[in-house]
Amino acid sequence: MAERLLVVEDDTTLRELLSASLRLAGFEVRAVTTGAEAMEAVLHDPPDLVVLDVMLPDFDGFEVVRRLSGGRSGAPAPAGPPPVLFLTARDAAEDRISGLSAGGDDYVTKPFNLEELILRVRAILRRTAGRPSDAHLVVADLVLDPEGHHVTRGGVPALLSPTEFSLLRVLMEHVGQVLTRRQLLDAVWHYDFGGDDSIVASYISYLRRKVDTGEPKLIHTVRGTGYVLRRPAP
Numbered sequence: 001m002a003e004r005l006l007v008v009e010d011d012t013t014l015r016e017l018l019s020a021s022l023r024l025a026g027f028e029v030r031a032v033t034t035g036a037e038a039m040e041a042v043l044h045d046p047p048d049l050v051v052l053d054v055m056l057p058d059f060d061g062f063e064v065v066r067r068l069s070g071g072r073s074g075a076p077a078p079a080g081p082p083p084v085l086f087l088t089a090r091d092a093a094e095d096r097i098s099g100l101s102a103g104g105d106d107y108v109t110k111p112f113n114l115e116e117l118i119l120r121v122r123a124i125l126r127r128t129a130g131r132p133s134d135a136h137l138v139v140a141d142l143v144l145d146p147e148g149h150h151v152t153r154g155g156v157p158a159l160l161s162p163t164e165f166s167l168l169r170v171l172m173e174h175v176g177q178v179l180t181r182r183q184l185l186d187a188v189w190h191y192d193f194g195g196d197d198s199i200v201a202s203y204i205s206y207l208r209r210k211v212d213t214g215e216p217k218l219i220h221t222v223r224g225t226g227y228v229l230r231r232p233a234p
Helices: 012-024 035-044 061-068 093-102 114-127 162-173 181-189 198-211
Strands: 004-008 028-032 049-053 084-088 106-109 137-139 142-145 150-153 156-158 219-222 226-229
Touching: 004 012, 004 035, 012 028, 012 114, 028 035, 035 049, 035 061, 049 061, 049 114, 061 084, 084 114, 106 114, 114 162, 114 181, 137 162, 142 162, 162 181, 162 198, 162 226, 181 198, 181 226, 198 219, 198 226
Parallel strands: 004 028, 004 049, 049 084, 084 106
Antiparallel strands: 137 142, 142 150, 150 156, 219 226
16 A cells, blocks of 8 residues: 655645655655645644645744644644655755754755655655554663554653654664664664764754653763663662
């Protein structure tokens, strides 16, 4: 069964080009033009992934993701927000950080290569596909439920984006093992065309803010190498 994508783009020519190219690549595609239409589509017929333009006529793509996650009085999607690939002409570092921290999974700037965009879509879908597992992962008071896509720290739920969830899962599956940035990039992002490993540091920072602000600290940086999730000393 073809994966279902939602394209949110107000430029008619680009929207039609994207939709046609993604359909040719084997995806089922629905296209809308505004943030409000995107919210409606995700809440009532959730896609497997959203290709989301940042600059929309009503409110921006960052706000769409925040509302889908339950912020700003938005109702969260019933099964949690879908993964999001931001698509925008804004390529400043602060915009990229804003998009990823809002809950986006990747960020492509215009003009873009259609083949690369499709590769990025496939990479996001692979890493958020949900691998079968019947066991919760537990490290100290940090608990990850792979089936329910649910994380708690000290009994308090942590709302993670699909990529944050995948990164935490990899760290917990390799508890006590130092993983290099390249290993994490390959395990979580699955880039077939190479990737900038600085994105790993950004997502480690997001995880720390959501699940590692108290004591004991579980996520540790190994300078010059990578990161490790360690059980606290007894």
